[in-house]
Amino acid sequence: MSALENGPVARFERVGKVYDDEGLAVTAVKCVTFEIPRERFAMIVGPSGSGKTTLLNLIGLIDVPTSGRLEVCGEDVGALADNALTDFRSRNIAFIFQSFNLLPVLTAYENVEYPLLLIGVKQKERRERTMAVLESVGLSDKRHHRPNQLSGGQKQRVAVARALVKRPALVLADEPTANLDSRTGAEITALMRKMQTEHKVSFVFSTHDPQLISHADDTFVIRDGELVAHEEEGRTP
Numbered sequence: 001m002s003a004l005e006n007g008p009v010a011r012f013e014r015v016g017k018v019y020d021d022e023g024l025a026v027t028a029v030k031c032v033t034f035e036i037p038r039e040r041f042a043m044i045v046g047p048s049g050s051g052k053t054t055l056l057n058l059i060g061l062i063d064v065p066t067s068g069r070l071e072v073c074g075e076d077v078g079a080l081a082d083n084a085l086t087d088f089r090s091r092n093i094a095f096i097f098q099s100f101n102l103l104p105v106l107t108a109y110e111n112v113e114y115p116l117l118l119i120g121v122k123q124k125e126r127r128e129r130t131m132a133v134l135e136s137v138g139l140s141d142k143r144h145h146r147p148n149q150l151s152g153g154q155k156q157r158v159a160v161a162r163a164l165v166k167r168p169a170l171v172l173a174d175e176p177t178a179n180l181d182s183r184t185g186a187e188i189t190a191l192m193r194k195m196q197t198e199h200k201v202s203f204v205f206s207t208h209d210p211q212l213i214s215h216a217d218d219t220f221v222i223r224d225g226e227l228v229a230h231e232e233e234g235r236t237p
């Protein structure tokens with residue numbers, strides 16, 4: 001059994017992140033210690049500038065801590081060389097963004113298939129997996145449409161399908177409902193929950209959306225780069 005199958009999806013041990021802003025040190029994360037359990041809907045919440053995106057970027061291996069130790073999916077990320085880090089990220093971690101980030105010249109099908117090309121999945125399997133995930137997000141009939149021919153909700157469905165097609169252990173979603181009206185936001189939340197349960201994947205969100213937060217299994221409250229509360233659904237903190 002891998003470390004991930006036993007352990008948390010992310011483990012922060014006294015992790016800090018200081019940015020160098022033209023010679024000025026900006027502390028975005030101050031020595032945080034916490035664990036995010038696997039196979040949950042975990043939300044990072046807090047005021048603007050509190051460090052949510054920084055934490056998501058650290059978990060997503062887009063950025064590296066300036067101090068402390070961070071484990072993601074059972075790997076000590078500080079011990080991985082650049083190439084190994086990129087490979088580990090592309091196999092294990094997927095992203096969903098508030099602005100969808102679909103490639104405009106590709107169809108819905110091609111956008112979803114793209115991550116499988118990057119990790120070298122063979123054509124037949126690519127087709128099967130792409131079709132299956134498009135079906136499960138309810139978009140088979142729109143597969144030949146380009147992003148500009150899709151509604152905001154449909155674009156986010158494509159982004160959810162693209163995130164899940166490579167079967168990651170972890171999906172990171174930065175404000176995934178922020179550009180959607182409340183009804184569509186609720187539909188996308190329900191879809192992500194369905195996918196999280198079916199694929200036994202871990203979701204970690206950064207969000208301000210009360211509707212999305214109401215579905216949290218774990219809520220991590222961040223203020224001024226510090227963890228001030230961790231609430232678990234059904235348990236008193």
Ligand SMILES: Nc1ncnc2c1ncn2[C@@H]1O[C@H](COP(=O)(O)OP(=O)(O)OP(=O)(O)O)[C@@H](O)[C@H]1O
Binds near residue numbers: 019047055
């Ligand atoms: N690349 C960077 N260089 C310098 N400072 C940065 C950088 N990225 C973030 N910061 C600073 O780190 C702090 C935390 O930023 P972060 O984007 O993580 O906050 P946030 O909680 O996600 O905010 P929001 O809700 O507005 O997106 C802020 O003070 C921000 O200005």
